[in-house]
Amino acid sequence: MTLPRPENPPLDNLTLSRKEGLRALAEAPKRQPPELLTLKQKADLGEAALVEYEQGRSVWHANLGPIGTPQLKALHEDLRDIIDSNQQDGDQAKGAVAVDAFPGLGKTTAVLDFVLKYHRRVIEREGAFTASGHERWPVCRVGLTSNIGMKDFNRSLLEYFAHPGRKTGTATLFAQRALDCVLECETRILVIDDLHFLKWHDRNGTEVSNHFKYIANEFPVTIIFIGVELGNRGLYSEANPCGNITIAQTARRTTPLTMEPFVVTNDKHRHEWRSLLLALEQRIVLCRKFPGMLADELSDYLYIRSTGHIGSLMTLINRGCQRAARTGIELLDEELLDQVKLDAAAERARKALAKKFARGRMTTRPRSRTAKAAARVTVT
Secondary structure, three states, X not given: OOOOOOOOOOOOOOOOOOHHHHHHHHHOOOOOOOOOOOHHHHHOOOHHHHHHHHHHHHHHHOOOOOOOOHHHHHHHHXXXXXXXXXXXXXXXOOOEEEEEOOOOOXXXXXXXXXXXXXXXXXXHHHOOEOOOOOEOOOEEEEEOOOOOOHHHHHHHHHHHHOOOOOOOOOHHHHHHHHHHHHHHHOOOEEEEEOHHHOXXXXXXXXXHHHHHHHHHHHOOOEEEEEEOOHHHHOOOOOOOOOOOOOOHHHHHHEEEEOOOOOOOOOHHHHHHHHHHHHHHHHHOOOOOOOOOOOOOOOHHHHHHHHOOOHHHHHXXXXXXXXXXXXXXXXXXXXXXXXXXXXXXXXXXXXXHHHHHHHOOOXXXXXXXXXXXXHOOOOOO
């Protein structure tokens, strides 16, 4: 037995710090899952076909997301409101966004999903080239590093656009070249990831913070900051340690958004958790999987292991599927998943949460009939 090779794009070697990487991810055809085989069909595969099938499943399970959770959909709606309202004429500064949430809640994944869709919409509507003949790049993304200065930040902008002048020049020249790129490529969204790496109250941090205000004033873009505890780190502060008011303007122009973990305090929230598990069930490609494998048999267990953080949940499912396929078990259960190692934060909280479930103080299962019926609807 042989299987046709899925038409999946090779996306494992791209970087989002380059425009070509973001475009490749945005414009790649939708990834196709491998065929779901029975154990007998899998056993009938030839050696070469089996190797190819297992590799295809491995890559598929490593890329199960993003899932259209209520948190992701709500963030997308808020971002759409802000982006659509930021179509003022170029003489007006545009409001910024700060997506601030703890690690493992999917904030970067959700923002990236939004801007990739935005890229596709703009290219489909306006074309890949501007009226002046330049390549159109609707989105620019920059990831911050520790102790970054203004010149380094501007150079990162130029690196994204592959500007020939990105190697030499002053911080001011780099900024002007970056502005030229944004104008010529008609960039409308600037994503700044890992903002928590910025040391706001040292010289570089204050310098870059002031530079963000310059970009907001002079660049016709909406800035989307992504980070952890940005308020506590100084994004909205009114003064620096010397008492000088330096970043009050950022607080007035920046809309904070967040993403929350899944909770199971009522039937509505339990329904949302169950819908997520049903959606994941549909995407899993294991020979012995069955309806309810996650949503019925493992619902409490998966919540305890992930503590409601979608990042930990997706990692657990991915690694579990890899082990289930590699060992021939071909399904997920507690015995297999107990062998899967997870992030330190999830493992640290696991025991306390497990006690609450064991005592009946918490459950992930909807209790009312209407909630149980509604929970049959899956997240897309």
